[in-house]
Amino acid sequence: MSNHGGVSTLTKRFVLFAFFATFVVLAATARAQIPAPGMIALTGARVIDGTGAAPIEQATVVVTNGRITAIGSSSTVTPPAGATVINVAGKTIIPGxxxxxxxxxxxxxxxxxxxxxxxxxxxxxxxxxxxxxxxxxxxxxxxxxxxxxxxxxxxxxxxxxxxxxxxxxxxxxxxxxxxxxxxxxxxxxxxxxxxxxxxxxxxxxxxxxxxxxxxxxxxxxxxxxxxxxxxxxxxxxxxxxxxxxxxxxxxxxxxxxxxxxxxxxxxxxxxxxxxxxxxxxxxxxxxxxxxxxxxxxxxxxxxxxxxxxxxxxxxxxxxxxxxxxxxxxxxxxxxxxxxxxxxxxxxxxxxxxxxxxxxxxxxxxxxxxxxxxxxxxxxxxxxxxxxxxxxxxxxxxxxxxxxxxxxxxxxxxxxxxxxxxWADLVVLNANPLTDIKNTRQIDSVYIGGRKVNMAGVAGTN
The missing domain is CATH 3.20.20.140 (Metal-dependent hydrolases)
Structure with missing residues (x-):
């Protein structure tokens, strides 16, 4: 068996196999893109949570490391210390x-x-x-x-x-x-x-x-x-x-x-x-x-x-x-x-x-x-x-x-x-429950708490 520089061919093959196996396992089990690190709090918006429940008015949505960690009316949920607060008063948040x-x-x-x-x-x-x-x-x-x-x-x-x-x-x-x-x-x-x-x-x-x-x-x-x-x-x-x-x-x-x-x-x-x-x-x-x-x-x-x-x-x-x-x-x-x-x-x-x-x-x-x-x-x-x-x-x-x-x-x-x-959500400038075409009034999009670069593909808007 050859051994160049102290690393055998068998060892190299094992490393490559281990890397490939890890890739396959992770790819099969992971479901996330890169989530946004840290904590944000979106405040003041109407929230339609996607379940069919009545909207939450004047809501706060807290996102930590890409996931929702608190959601509710501003009277019951307040932005935690250290969170970046994003004021979306007057807007409507829906799931992505x-x-x-x-x-x-x-x-x-x-x-x-x-x-x-x-x-x-x-x-x-x-x-x-x-x-x-x-x-x-x-x-x-x-x-x-x-x-x-x-x-x-x-x-x-x-x-x-x-x-x-x-x-x-x-x-x-x-x-x-x-x-x-x-x-x-x-x-x-x-x-x-x-x-x-x-x-x-x-x-x-x-x-x-x-x-x-x-x-x-x-x-x-x-x-x-x-x-x-x-x-x-x-x-x-x-x-x-x-x-x-x-x-x-x-x-x-x-x-x-x-x-x-x-x-x-x-x-x-x-x-x-x-x-x-x-x-x-x-x-x-x-x-x-x-x-x-x-x-x-x-x-x-x-x-x-x-x-x-x-x-x-x-x-x-x-x-x-x-x-x-x-x-x-x-x-x-x-x-x-x-x-x-x-x-x-x-x-x-x-x-x-x-x-x-x-x-x-x-x-x-x-x-x-x-x-x-x-x-x-x-x-x-x-x-x-x-x-x-x-x-x-x-x-x-x-x-x-x-x-x-x-x-x-x-x-x-x-x-x-x-x-x-996951904090996959769309911030709208109008309420889609009054007119479904208001889903087109997009202010911003978040995937895993990370704000999507709206100019990255479109070049406008």
Whole structure:
């Protein structure tokens, strides 16, 4: 055995193995970016804690080393000695928004790779819009390695998204989607592909049913879900059609990742969702994004939208082209999304009334070379507005985007403003309970008690 300089090859290998093992363990267990050291106290604001409880007026929120250590009315909670006091009188504090159905795919039509910088930019754009945690429900084959790298390094408190970016949770590539199934896959194929996600420590498993003959068969869907549950991974399914929702529900799926958009959802399906505690992510804004660019949308001039232009510019340029708009007006597939959206909205109200668990998600950032205009950050606020238009109260919409999203996606330590939770919060200049569009009146964003650099991506605001 060689021994150069007193350090054996075996020893070197052991050190490298120990380092790698430590990296994997820490990445699997940590859920935090770099928290802000020290103590701050935000005083004087209205607090909506994300649980559905009545707001706390004239509140004080104390944050120590990134976590909430006290919260309540100013008559019961006072800033501790040594705390940096931040006066936010007249403002409203809500939990940071959680996007239960997000993506950070690069635009491969203009970016041949490497992809990391663009994916980082998309993550940081989410943050300046007050989105402080996201679940990426599926990578593509080409960006999966970078996605898990960003997630794992973030959890170690290192790398480009250790600050000023949302907490990143990730499903891998959808099961047997390479890029799509052939219809010949077996239950064993599904179990093997789920097992591929185990060493990646995927936070969720995504399946895809498109209502076509090449879809995964019901026994394959059930096998993928069963194998996921054996490894303590929850499952979500892409659907359009009621028949596919029924297949996934019967197979034991945990989350329906889009609205049913082909027909009225029947009482039996709603009852089965309730019995099995199946959650829904409506993604209404996703369907609007398919056809809205047949004309130049007014929000292209909205200062709130424009703060994301560093990430949005290429797509805005393409969508502003009259030729693109004409193509949208004449493409039958694009126009089909109009009745699909109307059906999805119609189906949401009976689900709300039945008490089905509904988590906010937008499907933002998904394959932008093909799906233009799914704006990371901005579309989460559009989704909140559409949820209210579909029948939710502003409070219900906020809960769906905070504590419910955290529960459905198994995001620990976030989603509500309570003692012991991470100080992931958004300070607003207006009350979203009087108008849900007031979530866009962002004064500042904090992740782990650390104030997000709002100019780091946007260059403005």
């Amino acid at each position: 928004l959680i996007n239960s159905h997000a993506h950070i795919d690069p635009d491969i039509s203009v970016n041949p790779g490497p992809y990391r910088d663009e994916m980082v930019r998309r993550l940081k754009t989410y943050a300046i819009y007050g989105v402080t945690s996201i679940m990426t429900l599926g990578f593509e084959t080409y960006d999966e390695p970078e996605g898990f790298y960003l997630r794992d390094t973030q959890r170690l408190g290192i790398g480009p998204v250790a600050t000023d970016a949302p907490r990143l949770y990730a499903a891998g590539r959808p099961i047997l989607f390479r890029p799509g199934p052939t219809g010949t896959e077996t239950a064993d194929d599904a179990r093997i592909d789920v097992q591929r996600h185990v060493p990646l420590r995927a936070d969720f498993i995504k399946l895809h049913l498109a209502g076509v003959p090449t879809d995964l068969k019901p026994d394959v869907v059930a096998a993928a879900i069963d194998e996921s549950h054996k490894h303590n991974m929850s499952t979500a399914v892409h659907i359009v059609y009621l028949k596919d929702a029924k297949t996934a529900i019967a197979g034991g799926v945990d989350v329906i990742a889009h609205s049913v958009r082909d027909m009225d959802i029947d009482a039996a399906t709603i009852a089965e969702m309730k019995r099995r505690n199946v959650a829904l992510i409506p993604t209404l804004v996703r369907d609007r994004s398919v056809f809205i660019y047949e004309n130049l949308p007014d929000f292209f001039k909205d200062p709130f939208f424009l703060r994301g232009m560093q990430a949005y510019k290429h797509e805005v340029d393409v969508l502003s082209d009259p030729a693109t708009q004409q193509r949208y007006r004449t493409n039958a597939g694009i126009q089909a999304s109009k009745p699909q959206l109307a059906q999805g909205i119609k189906n949401l109200k009976p689900l709300i009334d039945a008490g089905i668990t509904i988590a906010m998600g937008s499907d933002s950032g998904s394959i932008p070379d093909r799906n233009l205009g799914r704006w990371v950050g901005y579309n989460e606020h559009a989704e909140l507005e559409m949820l209210v238009q579909a029948g939710m109260t502003p409070m219900q919409a906020l809960v769906s985007a905070t504590s419910t999203a955290a529960r459905v996606m198994k995001i620990d330590g976030a989603g509500s403003l309570q003692t012991g939770k």
